[in-house]
Amino acid sequence: MTEEINVNNLSLLDLFCMEVKAQVAVMNNSLLALEGKPKPKEELTALMRAAHSIKGAARIVHIDAVVTLAHIMEDCFAAAQAEKIVLTTADVDILLQGVDILSHIADICANNPNEQPLEDTRMRSLVTAIANIQTSPPPPISPSPPLPLSPSPPHPLPYLQPRSASWCR
Numbered sequence: 374m375t376e377e378i379n380v381n382n383l384s385l386l387d388l389f390c391m392e393v394k395a396q397v398a399v400m401n402n403s404l405l406a407l408e409g410k411p412k413p414k415e416e417l418t419a420l421m422r423a424a425h426s427i428k429g430a431a432r433i434v435h436i437d438a439v440v441t442l443a444h445i446m447e448d449c450f451a452a453a454q455a456e457k458i459v460l461t462t463a464d465v466d467i468l469l470q471g472v473d474i475l476s477h478i479a480d481i482c483a484n485n486p487n488e489q490p491l492e493d494t495r496m497r498s499l500v501t502a503i504a505n506i507q508t509s510p511p512p513p514i515s516p517s518p519p520l521p522l523s524p525s526p527p528h529p530l531p532y533l534q535p536r537s538a539s540w541c542r
Contacts, residue, residue, distance in 0.1 A: 392430040393479035396423040400472045421450040
């Protein structure tokens with residue numbers, strides 16, 4: 374039997390924690406699904422929405438560090454969705470670190486509602502790393518392989534005699 378939650382008894386911070394935990398699950402699954410998919414449109418849309426939801430929830434409860442992190446992640450997903458960048462395995466690893474920090478902050482807020490998470494050195498360096506993903510040049514487009522030469526025709530073409538140039542005279 375599932376337990377129903379009466380949201381009337383929850384604070385905004387409680388709702389924030391619930392929202393972050395739900396969206397972190399979406400982000401983890403979607404980031405892991407990116408690998409091996411050349412055109413991950415659905416995953417990028419889910420990632421953008423999850424980051425946007427977290428950003429909005431953090432803004433409501435005035436957790437600026439989460440607003441900053443979620444915002445830069447949302448911008449990164451939007452750039453990938455617009456095909457301005459291609460997320461590499463290394464980029465996904467960086468973004469997963471961001472998801473871990475978001476989850477950690479939600480846990481801190483749930484366990485210590487009076488403690489406001491601060492933007493620390495690790496968070497700032499992660500925000501910078503994610504911003505750098507967006508400014509890295511897209512991977513070079515590899516040239517198409519040369520087309521194979523067509524095999525010689527099975528029958529030699531008959532030699533064509535040049536026309537007389539009588540019409541030119």
